[in-house]
Amino acid sequence: QVQLVQSGAEGKKPGASVEISCKASGYTFTNYYMHWIRQAPGQGLEWMGIFDPTGVVTKFAQKFQGRVTMTSDPSTSTVYMDLSSLTSEDTAIYYCARETPRTCYFDSWGQGTLVTVSS
Amino acid sequence: QSALTQPASVSGSPGQSITISCTGTSSDVGSSNHVFWYQHHPGKAPKLVIYDVSNRPTGVSNRFSGSKSGNTASLTISGLQAEDEADYYCTSYTSTYTYVFASGTKVNVL
Numbered sequence: 018q019v020q021l022v023q024s025g026a027e028g029k030k031p032g033a034s035v036e037i038s039c040k041a042s043g044y045t046f047t048n049y050y051m052h053w054i055r056q057a058p059g060q061g062l063e064w065m066g067i068f069d070p071t072g073v074v075t076k077f078a079q080k081f082q083g084r085v086t087m088t089s090d091p092s093t094s095t096v097y098m099d100l101s102s103l104t105s106e107d108t109a110i111y112y113c114a115r116e117t118p119r120t121c122y123f124d125s126w127g128q129g130t131l132v133t134v135s136s
Numbered sequence: 137q138s139a140l141t142q143p144a145s146v147s148g149s150p151g152q153s154i155t156i157s158c159t160g161t162s163s164d165v166g167s168s169n170h171v172f173w174y175q176h177h178p179g180k181a182p183k184l185v186i187y188d189v190s191n192r193p194t195g196v197s198n199r200f201s202g203s204k205s206g207n208t209a210s211l212t213i214s215g216l217q218a219e220d221e222a223d224y225y226c227t228s229y230t231s232t233y234t235y236v237f238a239s240g241t242k243v244n245v246l
């Protein structure tokens with residue numbers, strides 16, 4: 018079955034960067050897009066961006082442009098999301114979520130990775 | 137892109153029906169057939185319950201239904217059950233090829 022397994026919780030200081038991984042299994046990695054979505058404490062979900070492992074489609078929410086990078090390692094079916102210049106407002110649970118191309122919905126989600134930014 | 141608007145909470149008794157509204161703009165909900173609803177039990181991964189305004193994924197109970205009128209989409213849960221108690225988020229694909237989520241609605245089963 019489809020599984021998205023994310024890396025563990027991270028604690029970072031303001032100004033630092035964080036990298037979260039999302040390892041996919043149970044499907045052909047390059048046939049699906051991966052999105053990143055986050056949820057800050059007590060807040061709703063927030064879309065960060067879409068990553069296409071084939072490199073055709075990549076788009077970030079304007080709020081994160083210049084600060085987010087998404088990459089992948091097809092040999093391990095893993096997508097990475099790097100977020101730089103962290104502030105306390107980046108404290109959140111970060112999710113990766115799979116999209117079948119052109120359906121526009123997220124049919125499988127990772128378990129979430131808590132990132133805490135604190136001095 | 138501003139977030140979509142949902143009520144903070146909706147309550148109902150077992151067996152009742154409830155409806156959650158999701159209001160956006162002509163740049164998202166009003167112009168998109170790609171409106172989705174996710175159910176989120178805290179501590180678990182969100183789950184898609186409605187896609188493309190009114191379609192149910194395989195395996196989702198037919199107690200869940202969706203609709204849209206103008207800039208407002210709605211999710212109705214009929215025959216409310218205890219297991220339906222969760223947070224519900226609508227999201228829309230936008231005219232700028234991005235996504236916008238609502239702040240979420242907590243459904244309480246009394």
